[in-house]
Structure formats: structure tokens, C-alpha cells
Amino acid sequence: MRMILAAAACCALPASPGAAQTPPPETVFTAVAPCRALLTPTKIPANTSRLVQIVGSGLASQGGPAAGCGVPASATAVAMSFTAYGASTPGYLTAYAAGSARPTIITVSYPGNAPATAGTIVQLGDQGRISLFAAKDVHVAGEVTGYYAPQIRGTINLDGSIKYATSRIVSSTSTGTGAYSVTLDRNVTGCAASAAPFGAGSYIINAYPSGNTISAWAYRTTTGEAANIYWQFHVTC
Structure with a gap:
């Protein structure tokens, strides 16, 4: 199991993905x-x-x-x-x-x-x-x-719902403040999951692949507190 961490540049509030965003190529x-x-x-x-x-x-x-x-x-x-x-x-x-x-x-x-x-x-x-x-x-x-x-890639909303995703993403949900669970159509144990905050804000998100699930946790970099954010990810196997 591999993990990649990414942080966004600083600003106060998480930014919503813009209307110009388009779904990733399938x-x-x-x-x-x-x-x-x-x-x-x-x-x-x-x-x-x-x-x-x-x-x-x-x-x-x-x-x-x-x-x-x-x-x-x-x-x-x-x-x-x-x-x-x-x-x-x-x-x-x-x-x-x-x-x-x-x-x-x-x-x-x-x-x-x-x-x-x-x-x-x-x-x-x-x-x-x-x-x-x-x-x-x-x-x-x-x-x-x-x-x-088909690639495994998506953008997740503040509430854990799917904003954009390829067909490999089955569902997504919030399991608590700053905590997310994304269900995929295949086992990704041993794959590399890369996650990053979407838009402005001082946040970091960690993503872990296990079984058919990507589990992710988001935090404010300034305080270490859990935070709901917009975020995007992809998985490479």
C-alpha cells in the first residue's frame, strides 16, 4: 500500500470546483x-x-x-x-x-x-x-x-459526494469531519493513491488504498484540525 500527500496554497476557505471543470477522460x-x-x-x-x-x-x-x-x-x-x-x-x-x-x-x-x-x-x-x-x-x-x-480519477465535494469521476468510481461518502470513503470497482491494495486539495486553502489530505476503497482524511495545515474540503484524486496500479 502506498500513499502520496499533497497540500494546497494558503487561503481561508475551501474553494468550490469551478463551473468550467469537465469530467476526466474515461x-x-x-x-x-x-x-x-x-x-x-x-x-x-x-x-x-x-x-x-x-x-x-x-x-x-x-x-x-x-x-x-x-x-x-x-x-x-x-x-x-x-x-x-x-x-x-x-x-x-x-x-x-x-x-x-x-x-x-x-x-x-x-x-x-x-x-x-x-x-x-x-x-x-x-x-x-x-x-x-x-x-x-x-x-x-x-x-x-x-x-x-479506464482510469480511476475523480473530484469529491465538501459533503463527500462525487463532483466528477470516471466510471471506475462506484460511490463516495463523508464518514466524519474531514473523513471520506470512496468505493471503486476493483481491488486497489498495493496501488498508489494520489490526493490533493482542490482550489485555494491551507489544507492537506492523506489517501490510503485498501481493498475496493480509498480512505482519505483532510486537515488544516495551520491548526491540524480535521476539515471538510473539495479534493481530487487518482489511482495508479
Whole structure:
């Protein structure tokens, strides 16, 4: 469990979030060091699809690292680079979410005597997997360069109600003067919770992630007394 503390500049009263504030973006991109998740041990036969695991560990059987590429279970899409090689006749490759209908798009168009590479964003499907369709027999190498996942971020009112939040926030309440409890849709034990007073005022807020809850306590920096404040937070796992 990790904690990050933040204090606001001094002024007398907590300031309300302004009307110009907008909700945080629902999904954010996280870059990762290029990671080869796939190197087909055998060619994908013509006019067939092959399932490829992207999320989690255990990618060794498909030519990737046993520890995985660092794509979390919360990811909804990945940025990948695909190289099609070893084809004897021209064809094309389509990458798409496992368990969904194959779209009428071309991810990589390959010749019959040379490799071809292209980058794309692929939605993740069943069990964190993608499907690769090959029009003609071909080997495929795939590198993950980042992933998209809904972020855990919000702004909380004086009374503990939610001002703005992404869909990962289930509810929020005040449990006493300067004390707040935010319920999330996942276990965040071991994640990093960063909280900060919102607007002007001489305050500090401490946030602790445990289970599916963020517990937070706010104080006046001048007196150490508990205080109700507007505050914002995000969680990184």
C-alpha cells in the first residue's frame, strides 16, 4: 500500500470546483517498452484466425515472454506493431478483438516474398485476447507498445459526494469531519493513491488504498484540525 500527500496554497476557505471543470477522460493511454507478445511458431493457415493472449502472463507458448508484456486486466485496447513474414503468396492480416465478428479492415497487407509491418490499435476481447486472421499462409510477429485502460480519477465535494469521476468510481461518502470513503470497482491494495486539495486553502489530505476503497482524511495545515474540503484524486496500479 502506498500513499502520496499533497497540500494546497494558503487561503481561508475551501474553494468550490469551478463551473468550467469537465469530467476526466474515461480512458487513458499508457506506453510500455516495446514487448514482443507474439512470434508464431507455425504459420497461420490461409483463411483462418488464431487467438493471441495479450493480457497477463504466460505468453511463452506463442513466442512472447513468460512474464507477459505488462498489460493489466483493466485494459480495453492495445497499441501494437505487426510484422507479417514468410508468405509465399500475397495476402493480408486483420487484427481484431477475440470473440467478436471479424471486421472488413486490413491491418497489414503483405507481399509474397518480403516482410511487411504496420502499427494499429486493437480492441481486446475475451480473456484479454485478440484474433489474427490471415488471408494467406503467413508467420506473424507482434509487439505491444502501450495499452488503453479506464482510469480511476475523480473530484469529491465538501459533503463527500462525487463532483466528477470516471466510471471506475462506484460511490463516495463523508464518514466524519474531514473523513471520506470512496468505493471503486476493483481491488486497489498495493496501488498508489494520489490526493490533493482542490482550489485555494491551507489544507492537506492523506489517501490510503485498501481493498475496493480509498480512505482519505483532510486537515488544516495551520491548526491540524480535521476539515471538510473539495479534493481530487487518482489511482495508479
